[in-house]
Amino acid sequence: MPPPEKLIGIVGKTNVGKSTLFSAITMIPVKISNHPFTTIEPNIGIGYVRIKCAHVDLGLPSCNPRTGYCLNGNRFVPVKLIDVAGLIPGASQGRGLGNKFMDDLRQADVLIHVVDASGSTDPEGRPVRPGTYDPVEEAMVIQNEIDEWFWNVVKRLWESKIQKGLLSVTDQVDYLARNLSGISVTKHHVIKALREAGLENKNLKNWSLDDLRIFSKALRRVSKPIIIAANKADIPEAYENIKRLKEVFGEELVVPVSSLAELVLKKLVSENAIRYIPGDPDFEIVDDKKFSPRDLKALEIIRKDVLRKYGGTGVQILLNKAVFDILQLIPVYPVEDINKYTDHSGNILPDVYLVPKGTTARELAYMIHTELGESFLYAVNALTKERVGEDYILRPGDIIRVVAAKARR
Numbered sequence: 001m002p003p004p005e006k007l008i009g010i011v012g013k014t015n016v017g018k019s020t021l022f023s024a025i026t027m028i029p030v031k032i033s034n035h036p037f038t039t040i041e042p043n044i045g046i047g048y049v050r051i052k053c054a055h056v057d058l059g060l061p062s063c064n065p066r067t068g069y070c071l072n073g074n075r076f077v078p079v080k081l082i083d084v085a086g087l088i089p090g091a092s093q094g095r096g097l098g099n100k101f102m103d104d105l106r107q108a109d110v111l112i113h114v115v116d117a118s119g120s121t122d123p124e125g126r127p128v129r130p131g132t133y134d135p136v137e138e139a140m141v142i143q144n145e146i147d148e149w150f151w152n153v154v155k156r157l158w159e160s161k162i163q164k165g166l167l168s169v170t171d172q173v174d175y176l177a178r179n180l181s182g183i184s185v186t187k188h189h190v191i192k193a194l195r196e197a198g199l200e201n202k203n204l205k206n207w208s209l210d211d212l213r214i215f216s217k218a219l220r221r222v223s224k225p226i227i228i229a230a231n232k233a234d235i236p237e238a239y240e241n242i243k244r245l246k247e248v249f250g251e252e253l254v255v256p257v258s259s260l261a262e263l264v265l266k267k268l269v270s271e272n273a274i275r276y277i278p279g280d281p282d283f284e285i286v287d288d289k290k291f292s293p294r295d296l297k298a299l300e301i302i303r304k305d306v307l308r309k310y311g312g313t314g315v316q317i318l319l320n321k322a323v324f325d326i327l328q329l330i331p332v333y334p335v336e337d338i339n340k341y342t343d344h345s346g347n348i349l350p351d352v353y354l355v356p357k358g359t360t361a362r363e364l365a366y367m368i369h370t371e372l373g374e375s376f377l378y379a380v381n382a383l384t385k386e387r388v389g390e391d392y393i394l395r396p397g398d399i400i401r402v403v404a405a406k407a408r409r
């Protein structure tokens with residue numbers, strides 16, 4: 001079984017730029033033969049986190065990705081995204097597309113919350129003059145909506161059985177995890193939330209409503225952490241708002257983003273008009289003559305108001321943060337030949353697995369193939385050529401060969 005696939009949900013109210021961000025993320029600026037579809041379903045697509053490819057430090061000229069792509073030593077590794085239906089205040093009570101929204105949201109492991117940092121959309125998503133609406137307020141309203149939805153689910157569950165004292169203390173955790181699995185809550189999440197809420201030693205049937213509220217909030221934070229995309233950063237009014245968003249939600253949880261700039265740049269790359277690698281702090285014009293004076297001016301604005309100001313469009317930083325900092329995944333490269341760093345057919349570094357921090361060599365073996373896990377003997381660290389045992393904890397960038405009694409067919 002390949003590594004457990006995580007799903008990144010894009011949420012936010014209407015007209016903040018969710019679909020623009022989704023397009024910008026899922027668009028591939030180069031032709032790649034091995035992954036022609038970037039959109040799986042209308043609102044489900046593939047984006048790519050960017051890492052430095054291991055082939056660079058190995059002194060190899062290139063690699064052969066089976067999925068994703070590699071550009072100038074930058075490896076782009078696929079991750080799955082869902083563009084959640086637009087959220088309006090009251091959605092947790094079923095207002096607007098409330099139910100559709102909750103349905104999309106259930107499956108997500110981390111949420112990118114797109115906020116109109118320029119303040120140019122009102123609470124219902126109608127366009128207004130930039131600076132009119134407060135994005136801090138917007139972010140609070142939406143996150144509150146998500147917490148409310150969680151609260152409703154948790155409360156219903158508590159009232160149905162736990163409150164009546166029908167379960168033993170240990171069964172309570174299992175019961176919660178089992179019945180919340182539909183919203184991607186695991187036992188690990190429940191335990192962590194109990195600890196964060198300081199409630200791990202209190203029998204659930206003795207909880208007050210306040211206890212339950214605190215737990216519900218902690219569970220939401222743990223099982224669906226939220227990172228804010230402060231979008232429309234290209235509009236000057238966004239600058240001060242982004243500072244305030246960071247003050248309120250934390251520096252590391254707010255990323256200034258211009259989805260529109262990223263989309264424009266990627267389109268121009270696909271037309272061979274500019275050179276730009278997603279995540280780069282600048283681009284290069286291939287041929288001036290391909291642009292009208294007006295387009296050249298627009299490009300200069302992107303350079304001045306986005307790239308120079310924020311160090312990039314922010315889209316790549318956002319995705320990398322969601323995957324590496326928030327979901328705490330690490331990249332590892334399974335190979336079969338530890339000298340050539342290839343699979344059995346000679347492909348160099350064909351795969352990058354994004355695995356949870358703390359994954360062991362044996363768990364990796366299971367992800368590659370069940371049989372490899374079952375008959376695991378040892379693994380070899382291809383960089384050091386050292387053998388490691390089943391309990392070896394993988395490190396970011398490890399290149400690993402698994403040796404098993406039963407060879408893969």
Ligand SMILES: Nc1nc2c(ncn2[C@@H]2O[C@H](COP(=O)(O)OP(=O)(O)O)[C@@H](O)[C@H]2O)c(=O)[nH]1
Nearest residue numbers: 014015016017018019020231232233258259260
């Ligand atoms: N200036 C600016 N406009 C943007 C940006 N992202 C989206 N927009 C515009 O905002 C409007 C709504 O975008 P859309 O992606 O449809 O929003 P959604 O309803 O959240 O999916 C469109 O007119 C976009 O062109 C951005 O980064 N900067």
Ligand SMILES: [Mg+2]
Nearest residue numbers: 018019020086
């Ligand atoms: Mg949309």
